[in-house]
Amino acid sequence: MEQLIPLDYATLRVIWWAVLGFLLVAFAVMDGFDLGVATILPLVSRKDIERRIVFNVVGPVWEGNQVWLIVGGGVVFAAWPLLYAMAFSGFYLAMMLLLITLILRPICFKYRSKLPDARWRSTWDALLCLCGLVAALVFGVAVGNTITGVPFVFQPDTMRPLYQGTFFGLFQPFPVLCGVISVCMLAMHGSALLSWKTQDAVAARARVTGRIFALVTVALFVLAGFWVAHGIDGFSVTGALHTGQESNPLDKTVALTLGGWMANYARWPAMWIGPVLGVAGALLAAALIGLRTGAPAFLASSASVAGIVLTFGFALFPFLLPSSMDPNASLTVWDASSSYVSLWIMLLATGVLLPIVIVYTAWVYRVMRGKVTEQSVGGGHAY
Numbered sequence: 001m002e003q004l005i006p007l008d009y010a011t012l013r014v015i016w017w018a019v020l021g022f023l024l025v026a027f028a029v030m031d032g033f034d035l036g037v038a039t040i041l042p043l044v045s046r047k048d049i050e051r052r053i054v055f056n057v058v059g060p061v062w063e064g065n066q067v068w069l070i071v072g073g074g075v076v077f078a079a080w081p082l083l084y085a086m087a088f089s090g091f092y093l094a095m096m097l098l099l100i101t102l103i104l105r106p107i108c109f110k111y112r113s114k115l116p117d118a119r120w121r122s123t124w125d126a127l128l129c130l131c132g133l134v135a136a137l138v139f140g141v142a143v144g145n146t147i148t149g150v151p152f153v154f155q156p157d158t159m160r161p162l163y164q165g166t167f168f169g170l171f172q173p174f175p176v177l178c179g180v181i182s183v184c185m186l187a188m189h190g191s192a193l194l195s196w197k198t199q200d201a202v203a204a205r206a207r208v209t210g211r212i213f214a215l216v217t218v219a220l221f222v223l224a225g226f227w228v229a230h231g232i233d234g235f236s237v238t239g240a241l242h243t244g245q246e247s248n249p250l251d252k253t254v255a256l257t258l259g260g261w262m263a264n265y266a267r268w269p270a271m272w273i274g275p276v277l278g279v280a281g282a283l284l285a286a287a288l289i290g291l292r293t294g295a296p297a298f299l300a301s302s303a304s305v306a307g308i309v310l311t312f313g314f315a316l317f318p319f320l321l322p323s324s325m326d327p328n329a330s331l332t333v334w335d336a337s338s339s340y341v342s343l344w345i346m347l348l349a350t351g352v353l354l355p356i357v358i359v360y361t362a363w364v365y366r367v368m369r370g371k372v373t374e375q376s377v378g379g380g381h382a383y
Contacts, residue, residue, distance in 0.1 A: 010243035010334070012343040016079045017320075017333045019350065021313045023075060025306045027068035029189075030361075032305055034062045036190020038105070038132025039183060040213075041125060044194055044205040049374055051125055052113065055383040056372045057197045059109050064364060066102070067357070078346055082161070082249060082336040083320050090152055090163030091142065094170060098138045101131040113383055133183060140182025143312055144175025147261065148232060149324030154250060164325055174227060181220045185282075185305055188213035192285055192301035196294040197371055207289050214286035214301070218279050221308060225275060228315070234260020235322045241334055249335045254327035261315040271314040277307025 007015070037058050045051040077084045088095060108128035112121055151165040171179075191210030195203050228234075239253035265271050281304030288297035316322075318333040337343060370376075377383070 007344070008244060009340045009343075012340065012347065013243070013333050013337050015347065016075070016337065016343055017317070019347075020072065020075050020079070021310070023068055023072040024313070025309050027065075027072055028186075028305050028309045029302045030068055031062070031065040032136075032186045033189045033193045034058045034065055034105075035132040035136045036186035036188065037194060038128045038190070039136060039187050040190055040194075040206070040209050041129045041132075043209050044191070044202050046201070048118070048121060049377070050202050051121070052377045052383060053198055053202055053372050053374065054194065055109065055112065056377050057194060059383040060368055061364065062105070062109065064361060069102075071357075079338055079343060080320060080331075080336050081338055082159075082247065083331050086150075086152055086161040086163070086321055086331065089161055090150055090165065091170070093167040094138055094142065098135055101135040101138075104128075105131045105135075109383060132186075136183045136186045137179040140179035141170055141175045143182070144172075144178030145170055146316065146321060147178070147228065147312070148172065148174055149235070149322045149327075149330075151325045152321075152323050152329070153326045154329050156250060159249075174224075174232065177220065177224055177227070181217060181224060181308070184213045184217045184220060185308060188217050188282060188285060189298075189301045189305055192289055192298045195289050195292070196298050199371055199373055207292070210289040210297070210301075211286045214282045214289070214304075217304070217308075218282045221275075221278055221282075225311075229259045229262050231258075232261065233258055234263065234315075235319055235327055235330055236260050236263060237318070237332070241318075241332075243334045245334075246339070247335045247337055249329055249331050252328060252332070252335065254322075254330050256327055264314055264317055268314075274307050274310035274314050277303050278311055279304075279307075281305075281307055 037054060041051065041054055045054050076087070104127060108124045108131065112124035112128070115121070150163070151169075152161055152163045154161055188210055191206045191213060194206035195210055198206065233256040235254055235256060237252055238255045242248075242251060245251075281300050281302075285297050285300035285304055288300055291297075320331045320333060320336055322330040338346075
């Protein structure tokens with residue numbers, strides 16, 4: 001079979017690593033502004049009509065944006081089954097907390113304006129804000145734990161993943177810092193969207209919050225980078241990498257070195273595009289939001305979000321999920337994937353379906369273009 005396909009096993013694995021990275025960036029950019037808008041809801045809106053304007057900015061598109069998360073989860077399940085088994089079992093309680101917020105969020109959109117009672121509406125507003133805040137925090141905490149290492153091992157005979165940590169053990173100082181970065185980053189992104197898609201008081205407040213969260217994001221992101229370089233042990237494979245063999249996460253030797261996560265940036269300087277985009281995009285977004293440029297500010301914010309996510313992926317390569325208990329059991333691109341044939345068949349399907357999703361998404365946003373105003377939410381189809 002491999003002789004008939006022009007891609008070897010190692011190349012297919014790297015391609016699927018890139019596909020997973022693309023989906024994570026797409027989710028962070030697309031659904032990230034939904035979470036950011038929810039987080040800053042009480043900061044940018046004072047009256048009921050202002051809150052309705054905010055709801056109607058993201059209400060028509062949040063479902064489509066969340067598809068990127070579902071697709072990403074499907075890719076992890078299909079292309080990286082060992083990663084799926086470990087992450088969804090070890091992070092079970094955190095995943096349940098995230099799932100609850102993602103379930104409550106559409107309920108907030110659908111039921112918030114069903115009754116005119118002020119207490120009814122304020123309750124749903126507060127719940128939506130809490131869902132956005134908690135979801136953004138959990139995503140960041142998960143990234144932080146991946147960088148510091150997750151306490152898991154594998155049973156050698158059954159390859160069953162065994163998580164040895166606790167729920168509250170996930171909230172260590174560095175993962176919490178990553179969670180705060182995630183909240184601030186998405187709050188910046190949501191503010192950039194509102195400053196573009198709204199007018200008057202809501203847009204003015206969004207410009208203030210956007211600049212503040214952009215500058216805080218830069219400061220915390222740089223702090224996290226300094227911490228990773230000088231205070232956290234990074235993982236590296238010291239033995240031979242069997243890039244073309246069947247997946248076996250126990251067939252390698254891994255060492256920990258202080259600042260080891262920075263090695264890829266020395267080996268492949270082009271990877272610096274990630275952190276540069278993260279910092280420069282946020283600074284540019286802060287400036288453009290203040291200049292009331294609309295779409296350019298949102299694009300700069302999107303570049304910052306993409307850069308921060310790419311920084312994480314570039315630093316970890318080829319690791320997918322490092323183990324703090326047994327570094328040799330860490331999951332990498334080379335030993336956690338599905339079979340060669342499975343990856344190839346899924347790549348063909350992805351090559352057909354993913355462009356359709358992208359084109360449809362672009363069409364939806366073209367249809368929904370324009371600002372949301374008091375007049376536009378007066379119709380019967382508005383939230």
